[in-house]
Amino acid sequence: MRRWIFIFLLLLFAFAAPALAQQKIYEISNYDVELVMRPDGSYRVTETITFDFQQGTFTFATRNIPLDKIDRITDVQVQSDDVALRDVSVEVRGNEELIRWTYPERTGPTTFTITYTVYGALFEADGKNLIDWDAIGTGWSVPIYDVDVRVTVPAAFNLTAADIHIEPRDEGRLTETSGGYVASFSYPRLSPHTAYRVIVSFPRQLPGQTRSRATPAGGRSGRRIAPTGEQVAGGVIAALLGLIPGLIAFFRWRGPQLRLTAMDRPDVSLPRAAVLLNGTSAAGQRAFAAVVFDLAARGHLTLRRVKHKTWIFSQKRVEVDFHEDPGDLSPFERELIDELRDYETLEEFGLRASSFRSETLKEIYNDLVEEGYLENHMTRSIGLIAATVP
Structure with missing residues (x-):
């Protein structure tokens, strides 16, 4: 049990590493x-x-x-x-x-x-x-x-x-x-x-x-x-007239940028569930670690801790062995496994695959908005306030 907990913590660290190690x-x-x-x-x-x-x-x-x-x-x-x-x-x-x-x-x-x-x-x-x-x-x-x-x-x-x-x-x-x-x-x-x-x-x-x-x-x-003086004066009046309803809308809709509006049994993969429950695509980054852990529990992957020597130090890394059954994988899981094959360790995947993760979550985010499961309330509330300024 301790071994699995340790591996899971390593996974979480690996996926958090890009923000610490390299910023674009x-x-x-x-x-x-x-x-x-x-x-x-x-x-x-x-x-x-x-x-x-x-x-x-x-x-x-x-x-x-x-x-x-x-x-x-x-x-x-x-x-x-x-x-x-x-x-x-x-x-x-x-x-x-x-x-x-x-x-x-x-x-x-x-x-x-x-x-x-x-x-x-x-x-x-x-x-x-x-x-x-x-x-x-x-x-x-x-x-x-x-x-x-x-x-x-x-x-x-x-x-x-x-x-x-x-x-x-x-x-x-x-x-x-x-x-x-x-x-x-x-x-x-x-x-x-x-x-x-x-x-x-x-x-x-x-x-x-x-x-x-x-x-x-x-x-x-x-x-x-x-703007001209008349436009400035008109803008001030419009702002005063629109400020109260704009603020009401802002505070009514404040909170997560996106809010769950419907859920009639969507195709809930782990990344989709993470975006739905957290309200933003950025929060779904942690779902990748959960998917890898789930694939290992289902027998599609084997996660091994291996010592890697760097200079005079040695560090433990998580390597992956692949033996999946294609008939039991979702399209997202297949894409993730294909991406994982390009890296020697999970830490390397965490450091270098940020584009893959960001693009995948952005697609999920946009699909959920288009399908009506999420609604951008924050944009609407800010738009009401901004609309009062000429």
């Missing part, structure tokens, strides 16, 4: 966005992003593009001259287009180029067309350096420089080229979760959306384009 750290050292408007009103967007992978190894990246202010995105491509891409996937999740690409383990600066076509993003207001674009969204959790944005208005519109207005004016300039007028913007550093929004307006050439966002003021980032 990166920044974005350069972010260039090129938006070329076509005569039909669509945009061809090219994003060139340089990730500076400073600590740890990285094997995938994602780019989420909101769809709430556009009709659709097509012709998505991801390329890199620094690393061979293994897989590129594009899917719609909720109200976002999720672009995800994988590559071999990578450290140091790495540049990726994402290109895509956008339809239905042109606005119109007061006899003008507006290219109103969040060149960089708020989803990045790291600093972004050396931001450059270029917006091209086609020469086919026969406009003059006096016809075109750009915002933010102090960070942009307008030049004429053979392909049309180009508005260029630059900014040295964006803090995490800070958007960079640009607006280029000109006399109406095409029909466009008439949503309120077309008004050239008050960027979504809260810092990019300064």
Whole structure:
């Protein structure tokens, strides 16, 4: 009995080790966005992003593009001259287009180029067309350096420089080229979760959306384009009117980010159960140790404590022998066993397989939300308060 308890404690330590031993750290050292408007009103967007992978190894990246202010995105491509891409996937999740690409383990600066076509993003207001674009969204959790944005208005519109207005004016300039007028913007550093929004307006050439966002003021980032005095006063009044119901909603829904809303006998594997009962995918990390322990108890694995010598010391590690019956394994258990085969010890799996565990739990988390077993109440409550601020 003591032997099994000791092994279980070793498992728990192994899965906690990544947070102690190695943290993934990166920044974005350069972010260039090129938006070329076509005569039909669509945009061809090219994003060139340089990730500076400073600590740890990285094997995938994602780019989420909101769809709430556009009709659709097509012709998505991801390329890199620094690393061979293994897989590129594009899917719609909720109200976002999720672009995800994988590559071999990578450290140091790495540049990726994402290109895509956008339809239905042109606005119109007061006899003008507006290219109103969040060149960089708020989803990045790291600093972004050396931001450059270029917006091209086609020469086919026969406009003059006096016809075109750009915002933010102090960070942009307008030049004429053979392909049309180009508005260029630059900014040295964006803090995490800070958007960079640009607006280029000109006399109406095409029909466009008439949503309120077309008004050239008050960027979504809260810092990019300064609001007028009337907007500030209106925002204060709106905040006062909305503060009480927003706070009520916040305290009513506070607690875990996700709450269990239904459970009619879902497919409850141990990881799904951990996410359901704990309310977050991060809490499900401990489920991997439980699954390995369960597989050993069912006879699919044998866990052995073996002495490993390192320099003048010797430490005990847990090695795994595999003798599973494929007919008695769930798809998740098969994937876990296949992943375990790549490592000599459970400690090594705990240190180096964080991407596998995180991706697996994220998929479980998203599936449970889509299936209606979980609901994001915290996002709703924060959204009610945030909605009072213009």
